[in-house]
């Protein structure tokens with residue numbers, strides 16, 4: 001069934017809506033396969049189709065969504081009625097930052113569409129990866145593959161017309177065994193982006209074989225390893241841990257809706273205040289962070305956000321000073337008003353929804369740390385008196401204003417007097433966000449920089465799970481609290 | 485859609501699958517959700533989502549495959565195509581080491597005891613009026629309201645090709661979280677309610693709690709607590725959070741068999757937690773949004789999981805039972821009906837407890853933010869206090885502590901560290917997860933006291 005979306009939008013504007021947009025998903029598909037010790041616990045294909053309508057009436061938002069296409073006008077009307085009702089209790093009418101009204105199309109780069117790959121080949125790929133990690137000493141084996149394909153049509157009352165076609169792929173493997181105290185020790189591999197594209201062509205079996213041998217070897221050593229010593233020392237974060245550190249304590253902390261109090265009832269706020277922009281020393285001068293939605297091979301790139309704003313590459317932290325945030329049209333206007341100055345210039349194009357039935361909110365794009373001048377991992381180790389190299393996120397817990405954190409990792413390597421010593425298990429570290437980034441003393445060069453994906457970032461109410469990326473180098477932080 | 489219409493649709497789809505010679509299980513999940521969201525003392529979002537989700541699982545010899553679909557509720561043609569898709573996928577499914585059990589439902593059950601049509605059609609105006617009453621007189625230029633008023637209906641129904649019988653539940657629920665927060669000082673306090681029926685809404689109770697907390701937070705001195713061990717009293721949200729982790733790494737047979745459990749099979753029959761700790765799964769407790777029959781048609785009854793600290797056994801879902809040779813225990817349900825039995829302490833509301841005489845200092849923590857398992861086999865969980873911690877001093881005074889982080893082992897917390905539980909139970913839950921509307925609540929003691937809980941990080945401001 002075809003719906004004339006533009007005339008539905010016009011109908012709401014004629015009724016008095018100040019703004020309206022609709023996102024129509026003709027089809028969003030996901031294949032999810034999850035093998036545990038050789039058994040497929042999930043062998044699932046899902047499909048969804050529907051539309052979501054967002055309307056601004058008298059300065060208030062209403063939203064409605066439906067998977068039923070038989071009477072779309074009812075859903076448009078419901079969104080309008082919700083907005084009109086919300087308008088009874090607002091303090092500051094919502095206004096949207098000006099934008100360039102765009103018509104366009106975005107297609108994520110894909111050599112081979114994973115949905116055109118025969119199911120038998122996908123199953124064979126997982127079984128092959130499973131066979132690589134089926135080695136002596138491995139008690140638990142997990143192999144996961146999620147592939148996503150979606151088409152989104154976007155129309156708004158300002159005249160934007162955008163179509164996006166996005167394909168992504170999220171593979172991983174994990175091995176585990178028990179140590180002599182009965183505690184589980186595990187090692188996993190979520191590949192960084194290995195190619196300039198986002199399709200099936202990025203799955204290189206030989207690469208997986210090499211990585212499988214590496215993680216199995218490390219897991220075997222972990223089972224025999226001593227516990228990580230406790231105390232204050234340097235931590236050297238590998239990209240497969242640094243990405244999560246950045247995600248939780250730079251990315252979420254700099255979402256402008258959190259800073260403005262829009263997530264206070266659940267996800268939380270941010271320690272950052274509006275008058276911090278331009279002056280707050282977030283980290284040492286070695287820290288340069290950016291929101292880069294133009295990094296084409298990463299799931300945090302989507303051409304245009306769900307307000308029709310084009311992808312951008314903006315600095316967040318410049319030589320340690322806070323200069324930017326992750327922003328939408330509504331929030332930049334409100335921040336500038338509440339801050340009493342022009343803090344932000346236009347939307348940063350970071351307003352996204354995870355599905356047709358959710359409303360767009362500030363979401364990370366690719367929150368990256370620029371490579372530095374401190375050489376390779378081995379160079380950084382050579383310059384480290386006492387510390388631990390940490391890899392593989394195992395658990396994470398962060399304060400509600402992102403002011404403090406606790407992470408544990410799969411594995412660590414002790415460093416003493418500039419030399420890498422043995423492997424240690426049960427590594428955890430914690431700290432206060434600003435103290436931590438101010439203690440950044442080494443940033444690896446481009447050879448250490450990797451783009452890691454996140455396929456499960458949760459935020460919002462109703463809850464939304466989003467996909468994005470982080471390009472990060474190896475980084476060293478000094479005087480960090482290490483221990484349980 | 486009425487229950488008989490959904491049942492009839494499921495039987496039509498079953499007939500279609502039988503005509504294809506397939507063995508399938510069809511799960512129907514529908515939600516009609518309404519969320520009024522508040523931020524900065526205004527309605528920031530007002531949403532409706534109407535979704536029908538169909539999950540088809542096809543079974544073969546040591547194989548299964550599934551296809552999910554979000555679909556129009558009357559779109560039979562697409563639903564049938566999804567059945568074809570699941571059947572088609574089965575040919576490519578990799579052989580399993582076990583034969584998965586297809587549900588065989590012996591009797592049609594329609595359960596609507598926690599459904600209130602008034603919740604389904606709750607108008608915007610009533611919601612806004614209710615929230616206004618709950619926060620009346622408490623907002624200022626600096627103290628701003630945030631929160632969610634989530635109301636809606638969730639339907640779960642299933643049928644398989646084995647029998648024409650259907651398990652059907654329809655549940656309504658309202659989940660309210662109201663937060664008052666100081667924009668300048670950055671403190672936050674909250675009040676919550678989870679009910680299935682509109683008649684159980686109580687704006688007054690929300691108001692009483694919020695007003696008392698705002699009084700404390702505007703009048704009492706604030707400060708940073710030194711790191712170290714404390715006697716801690718948890719509110720229902722924090723207790724329920726710890727219980728949810730115990731469910732993941734404590735008594736799930738699947739987690740135990742996969743090595744992600746703090747307890748092992750030979751712990752059954754042993755006293756592994758405190759005498760004060762009796763946790764039952766009781767589908768007769770309507771406040772828990774129960775399912776009296778599980779997805780396999782098994783009738784469910786009350787069962788203690790821990791009885792005075794003794795682990796009575798693990799909970800087996802059908803998949804784990806199939807894979808590891810166990811017997812399913814009737815827990816293939818959207819949510820368990822957990823009840824942590826109360827103790828003999830009379831205090832229920834923090835407002836009353838704070839005014840009682842005490843023989844030592846007590847740290848009250850209503851809520852744990854972003855808690856997570858650090859190590860599943862150790863049962864080690866970390867999390868940060870949020871939404872109105874109080875430091876109740878021995879001399880009767882109250883101080884406002886900045887948030888603190890605990891990293892505790894669940895067997896120690898619910899073992900030697902558990903001091904007392906209050907008699908009164910309160911439901912604590914959620915309306916929805918990231919995966920759709922799934923009303924859920926655990927019944928937990930209003931207050932729970934623990935000794936020697938270690939503050940390992942103490943914030944330097946709110």
Ligand SMILES: [Zn+2]
Nearest residue numbers: 247456457458
């Ligand atoms: Zn996240």
